[in-house]
Amino acid sequence: MIIEKVKIENIRSYRNGVIEFKPGINIISGNTGSGKSSILMAIEYALFGKIGEGKDEGKLLLRRGEKSGYIELSI
Helix, strand or coil: CCCCEEEEEEECCEEEEEEECCCCCCCCCCCCCCCHHHHHHHHHHHHHCCCCCCCCCHHHHECCCCCCCEEEEEC
């Protein structure tokens, strides 16, 4: 499976975001706090329903003050 696009809403530092990946190798770079880890955590949660070795804690991904969020992967 190759992920082509990630759409996220109310996930950590992203109110709304669309990240598109090109064929081949992609590099996610940016300053501290710019949302690099948020993208990877959203992908992990969408694929496996959990974050790291922890419990099913999707609420840990939610932006502060929000009650719901959205992650969509396009393959």
